[in-house]
Amino acid sequence: MRRLELGTAVAGTCPSLLPGAGAGIVLGFAAVTRPQQDTIQKRRHRGVTLAIAIAVLAGSSAVVGCKSCDGSKASDAGPSPTTLLTDEQAAQVLARVGDTTITLGDYTAALEHMDQFDRLRYQSAERRKELLDEMITVELLAMEATAKGYDKDPLAQQELRAILRDAMLAEARKGAPTPADVPESEVRAWFEAHRAEYKDPERRRVSVVMVASEADAQGVLAAAKKTPGAAQWGELVRSKSLDAQARANVPVDLAGDLGIIAPPGDPRGDNPRVPAEVRAAVFEIEDLGGVHSKVVPSGGRFYVVRLTQKIPPHERSYDEAERSIRVKLAQDKLRAKEDALIAELRKSVKVEIDESALATVKVNLGSSSAVPSPQAPANPGTPSAADAGR
Incomplete structure (x- = not known):
């Protein structure tokens, strides 16, 4: 059995950083928590242990400093201190596992990534x-997985590539503005250029009884006109409608409800559950709670249409829209940085795609796998789509 050694040299540098020392440092680390460890063990035989271990232990180049060493007060769960460990401190060994070391830098870098509440x-x-x-x-676990060749497993390699991808994208996002950082002039300019998007038309909530024949629909329409109350309408829906969802055990005022829609022609008001003919009909009804005077045919079915709610038009002010605009512009800037990185990489790395091989892939809807058809030509000299995208 290999002997585990704890790095004692650290004690002379900053005792509060040692796992066995007293509290008094801001500890931040993307820790391997018990649930994560359980997940690692469960997935070990799927060949992903190494990838997970690398994700956890890789840490960050920015590691936590030791506030308690310079006499300032520190909090165990507070924000990360700005003072960084020196290279010498970060290299000090906390533990040796075979030929591998876990350094003070590994330990604090991992803590640095931990959620404040986990800390x-x-x-x-x-x-x-x-x-x-x-x-x-x-x-x-990572050492054993490597010894068993799990690091060569395609799933482990795929997860490792995903980890490295996320690390590169995180690096690319550095310096991207937060929503609060976006200049007000830019926010206002965007608002003025898109004012039409902040003008909401009148919207209406529609309820229907859907039946198979026009004769049945005429009978429902006559009953709805005779007793137009919400309770009576709900009973009609439950007893006559072919729509199982509409007949579900819901409050009476929601029986047959298809949701809220905007006027015909407004793309923001599309609702896949509402046929175009029904959408047009509900905007022809004048009174709230009223039923359209005619049966509405659509797609081989027949609808009796009822208006259950009117939402008046509204034009949002700059103050109402400002926050959402800031978030959108910040996200756009972040995506632009990511796109710039990817575009630069595509310029510097030759990417080849075998379109004919890609065309042979058949997706099996019965499982999560996608396999090439038996006719797929063997072409080992051509990089795969996955390799080409690296």
């Missing part, structure tokens, strides 16, 4: 030691 779990020396033990467990 609260590691205020005590005992819990910080548990965290190190969990890191060791992950390293052991």
Whole structure:
């Protein structure tokens, strides 16, 4: 059995960083929590242990500093301190697992990524030691997975590529403005250029009874006109409608409800459950709670249409729209940085796609797999679509 050694040299540098020391440092780390460890163990035989371990232990280049060393007060769950560990401190060894080391930099970088509330779990020396033990467990699993060749498993490699992809995209996003950072002049300019999008037309809620024949529909229409109340309408829906969802056990005022729609021609008011003929008919009804005077045919079915709600038109002000515009513009800037990175990579790396091979892929809807058809030509010299996209 290999001997596990805890790095004692760290004690002379910043004792509060040691897993066995007293509390008094802001600990931040994308920790391998118990649920994550359980997940790793469950997926081990699927060949993904190594990829998960790399994701957890890779850490970040920005590691936590030691506020307690310079005499300032620190909080175990507060924000990350701005003082970074020196290269010498980060390289100090906390544990050795075979030929692999877990350094102070690994430990604090992992803590750095932890959610603030998760960090609260590691205020005590005992819990910080548990965290190190969990890191060791992950390293052991990763070593065993590598020994068994799981790192060559396509799923493990796919997950590792996804991890590396996310790391690169996160790097590309650095410096992107937050919604609050977007200049007001830019927000106002966007608002003025898209004012039509902030003018909401009158919208209406529609309810229907759907039947198979015009004769049945005429009977329902006559009954609806005779007793137009919501309760009577609900009974008609439940007893006559072919729409099982409309007949579900819902409040009477929602029986037969198809949702809210905008006037015909307004793309924002599309509702796949509402046929175009029904949509047009509900905007011809004048009174709230009224029923259209005629049966409405559509798609081989016949509808009796009732108006259950009117929402007056509304034009949103700049103040009402500002927040959503800021979020949109910030997201656009973030995506632009990602797109710029990908475009640059595509310029520097030759990408080849075998369209004929791609065309042979058949998706099996009965499972999550996609396999080539038996006629797929063997062409080992051509990179696969997955490899070409790397």
